[in-house]
Amino acid sequence: MARTGNNLERIKYQNKESIKEIIYKQGPISRAEIAEMLQLTPPTITTNVADLIQQGMVYECENTPAQEGRHTLGRRRVLIDFIPDAKYAIGIECGYHGMLICLVDIRCNVVIERKYEDRIEYYEETMDAVARHVKELLEEEGIPREKIAGMGIAFPGFVDQDGGILRYGAINKWKDKPVAQDLKSRTGFVCVTENNVRCCAIGEEMRADRLRPETFAYFLVSRGLGCPMVIRNRLHVGEMTGAGEVGHMVVVPKGPVCPTCGNRGCLEGISSEQAIRERCRQVVREKVPTLLNAVCADPSDPQIDEILQAQNSRDHVVCTIMEDAITYLGIGLANIINFISPPLVIMDGRILQNAQNQKLLIDVTRKNLFSKNVEEVNIEFVPFNKFRAARGAAALVIKKFVLEERRQA
Numbered sequence: 001m002a003r004t005g006n007n008l009e010r011i012k013y014q015n016k017e018s019i020k021e022i023i024y025k026q027g028p029i030s031r032a033e034i035a036e037m038l039q040l041t042p043p044t045i046t047t048n049v050a051d052l053i054q055q056g057m058v059y060e061c062e063n064t065p066a067q068e069g070r071h072t073l074g075r076r077r078v079l080i081d082f083i084p085d086a087k088y089a090i091g092i093e094c095g096y097h098g099m100l101i102c103l104v105d106i107r108c109n110v111v112i113e114r115k116y117e118d119r120i121e122y123y124e125e126t127m128d129a130v131a132r133h134v135k136e137l138l139e140e141e142g143i144p145r146e147k148i149a150g151m152g153i154a155f156p157g158f159v160d161q162d163g164g165i166l167r168y169g170a171i172n173k174w175k176d177k178p179v180a181q182d183l184k185s186r187t188g189f190v191c192v193t194e195n196n197v198r199c200c201a202i203g204e205e206m207r208a209d210r211l212r213p214e215t216f217a218y219f220l221v222s223r224g225l226g227c228p229m230v231i232r233n234r235l236h237v238g239e240m241t242g243a244g245e246v247g248h249m250v251v252v253p254k255g256p257v258c259p260t261c262g263n264r265g266c267l268e269g270i271s272s273e274q275a276i277r278e279r280c281r282q283v284v285r286e287k288v289p290t291l292l293n294a295v296c297a298d299p300s301d302p303q304i305d306e307i308l309q310a311q312n313s314r315d316h317v318v319c320t321i322m323e324d325a326i327t328y329l330g331i332g333l334a335n336i337i338n339f340i341s342p343p344l345v346i347m348d349g350r351i352l353q354n355a356q357n358q359k360l361l362i363d364v365t366r367k368n369l370f371s372k373n374v375e376e377v378n379i380e381f382v383p384f385n386k387f388r389a390a391r392g393a394a395a396l397v398i399k400k401f402v403l404e405e406r407r408q409a
């Protein structure tokens with residue numbers, strides 16, 4: 001008997017979670033449509049929606065003229081949607097762009113985002129600074145604590161989301177830090193932590209203005225490379241939290257030494273910002289004639305924006321370096337697409353903002369794709385935004401603490 005009870009409880013939780021997810025992703029939506037999509041009975045929908053209304057999470061709205069099709073003419077449909085300011089979430093990234101904090105509403109609309117000048121050097125001090133800034137931010141915005149669904153914090157490196165642990169921080173080599181617990185004890189808010197690129201992927205999954213497919217890959221070309229995957233609305237984390245570390249697939253046997261792992265010929269050693277900058281430093285050192293000497297504030301250490309500027313001015317040396325980087329990136333991307341066959345790959349990164357790099361990447365990728373993958377995959381470029389991971393960490397809070405139901409053990 002006990003087992004039957006547990007199963008019923010579990011089904012109730014699952015139904016509630018599915019209903020919330022449909023309203024979040026498809027709302028405003030009618031009760032009848034939810035019932036049809038989930039194959040649940042109308043009374044189940046009615047009861048759950050009533051609960052959500054009572055909790056102040058969703059509200060009833062009437063369809064606007066734009067939503068009225070021919071079939072509904074003359075009938076008023078009552079639609080259900082989330083109340084944007086029912087809850088808020090805090091997202092943080094401690095990464096290569098510094099300490100970035102944002103506050104979003106339940107629909108992941110940004111209320112405020114800010115960059116802080118604190119140095120991310122010592123763990124305890126960094127946690128103290130995050131807690132202090134969050135407290136100040138909430139006071140400034142006048143948002144009551146009970147409206148905060150939680151905090152999410154993103155780091156480059158290996159993160160165990162379930163355990164709330166930063167297993168290995170790529171910036172300061174922090175090891176096994178119980179981040180979620182440490183931030184909770186400082187702020188009182190429930191906290192979740194995840195890898196920065198995975199947060200970007202979750203941010204896209206939760207976008208209110210654009211419904212993403214259930215399965216997609218998110219490829220970030222930054223200092224390093226990362227390609228997390230969302231598979232059937234679940235972030236694929238792998239058994240050892242290291243899934244999506246595509247930067248270390250070997251694409252050139254005996255190729256350049258990878259700046260991150262030390263192996264030879266990793267994709268990251270050729271196509272990452274670090275690798276491109278290293279090759280540019282090398283040509284400057286070797287006194288190869290290049291515009292880098294003119295455009296860089298410090299030609300011995302070219303920055304990625306300066307390198308892109310030299311490419312834009314058609315500097316032959318820089319164009320060749322960039323073409324190499326993008327060509328191998330395209331080969332790596334084709335391998336990934338052939339392997340998992342996602343309907344969509346979202347490409348992010350500063351080197352992928354210009355049209356010529358985008359075109360070369362698409363051309364090389366398509367050339368290396370197998371069979372139907374060529375026409376069936378959609379490759380989309382998103383504008384560079386340094387707050388993407390912080391926003392994604394906040395989106396993870398909404399997903400984990402608002403949409404998902406706490407399952408009973």
Ligand SMILES: [Zn+2]
Pocket residue numbers: 247248258259260261262263266268269
């Ligand atoms: Zn490597």
